[in-house]
Amino acid sequence: MQIYKVGGAVRDRLLGKPVTDIDWVVVGATTEEMLAKGFRPVGADFPVFLHPKSGEEYALARTERKNGRGYGGFIFHASPDVTLEEDLIRRDLTINAMAEDDQQNLTDPYHGQRDLEARLLRHVSPAFAEDPLRVLRVARFAARYAELGFTVAPETLELMRQLTESGELEALTPERSWKEIARALMEDQPQVFIKVLRECGALKVLMPEVDALFGVPQPEAHHPEIDTGVHTLSVLEQAALHKQPLTVRWACLLHDLGKGLTPEEEWPRHIAHEHKGLKLIKAVNERFKVPKDCQELALLVGEYHTHGHRALELKPSTLLELLQNFDVYRRPQRFEEFIAACEMDARGRKGLEQRSYPQADYLRGAATAARSVAVQPLLEKGFKGPELGEAIKRERLKALKGYKEAASA
Structure with a gap:
């Protein structure tokens, strides 16, 4: 032995x-x-x-x-x-x-040591092409070791293309796929994972909704990088640089899927892309049986990320509705992750990576103001049932009006 x-x-x-x-x-x-x-x-x-x-x-x-x-x-x-x-x-x-x-x-x-020195990810034998999971694994290793200068050997990338074209990727179970995707998103350079999948055609098979974003333009005034796919990769890169958790990284990857549905004649504008993207986000979530916390945040970020960017302009009533939709009173952490995703979205733009994001502190302050409304005095006044709910809502709206006025002063 x-x-x-x-x-x-x-x-x-x-x-x-x-x-x-x-x-x-x-x-x-x-x-x-x-x-x-x-x-x-x-x-x-x-x-x-x-x-x-x-x-x-x-x-x-x-x-x-x-x-x-x-x-x-x-x-x-x-x-x-x-x-x-x-x-x-x-x-x-x-x-x-x-x-x-x-x-x-x-x-x-x-000759693994030789390939380590050459910074190459190379397959061992032609049997590599028998296991479709290896397409995801190689892309994940590319993300892990990108900082050391590793790249995928051309002949290995070609085998990955053949695997993709063979239809074998479709035989992967959602659980195995998600396990690799989740691990890859938590690497130091998760955007490389998406790039490699795209290079071998696997992104179009696994996540056609993300693949469709490449080549779709956005207004240059807001997005100097123009291309929506490039922007998505940059947002993911920022999420990794800022050590964001998996929930935030997943939301960053899917937040702009609605832009892939915009008719070409409407480019580079993407009216109501937030709402249009929800069905696509749901589809990706279901395809990989994504954990519930990741599913929920991705949908909320997809629908409300532009609210986050316009936070300073929102009316108190809109701000209250946003806070209610996130259930900030019982689930404060989810709102904090939403704010993080919005900030990564703002930073994931060419040349604007270091720009400050005052919306983050403003949203946190709004949540604190709404949470500060005490329920006990309202109970003592005799409010109960639906009337109590309306009274709490009125008080929270009043608190947010006060908060907005103080912030604007």
Whole structure:
């Protein structure tokens, strides 16, 4: 039995990056031997075991053969005669197909170290094209390592195009797709993920609503970058620079989908794009079975982001309606995330990345003013039921009028 550290742990150590997760592969062992050593089995499809003390995953060396569509369409074979090289060749990228023994001696049959130095994301073998999830994974790695200068090798990008054209992407489950999308959006340069998907044609298959934004112009006075797709990537980039959570990043990606529906004769204006985009945002949310908090924020940002930009001009009644729609009294964090998304939208414009966004503090102040209305005095006056609700609304409107006057003074 020989045990090797494989994949990301080896890659990141060689890159000088922190190693978080460690994967191990065991060569020359049987399931019975692993169980006898106290390892606990967890793999349903192939033999994976948890170490009795560390809890880390150890997988028996295995080969795989395609026998169906999609990510799960493989037959796995694990036995003591499977070599380390045979196990490594089934991996996606050369930089993920290296192994180390306990003395840090490197096994690198597919030149992963060379590609690390060349800053290339290159597939290990033609079998790469058998797994559609790899299109998303490579785009995610491109986003993760863009800051180090990594790019996708042309021949790998070509395989990704072939995978896309084969229809295999449509066999991906919503859960697997979302897991990769969510991880990619949380990388340091998530806009690179979208760019790579677009380069290989996968964006048009996975998120045609986002792909449709490229080539759609906006008024240059407000958007010096002009192109709506380019703007969307810039907003996503700003969200990452400002360490925004996944909810905000997802909303940033989808906020302008309605502009993809504007007839060409109306360009570069996009009247009512906020409302038009809601059905598209819903469609994307449903396609990937997106978590509820991400779904809700994306829809609210899509509908109200221009309210955020015009916050200083809004009438108190409109401001109150906005606050009510966000339920700022019970869910203050969601409104804070809306403000963040609006600010990222404003900063995601060419040359305006550093411009201040006074609307943010103004909206926070408005929410504080509305929340400051006490309910107890109204109860003591005898208001109850629907009458109490109307009385609270009147008091909140009065508070917002006062707030707006004070802010304008």
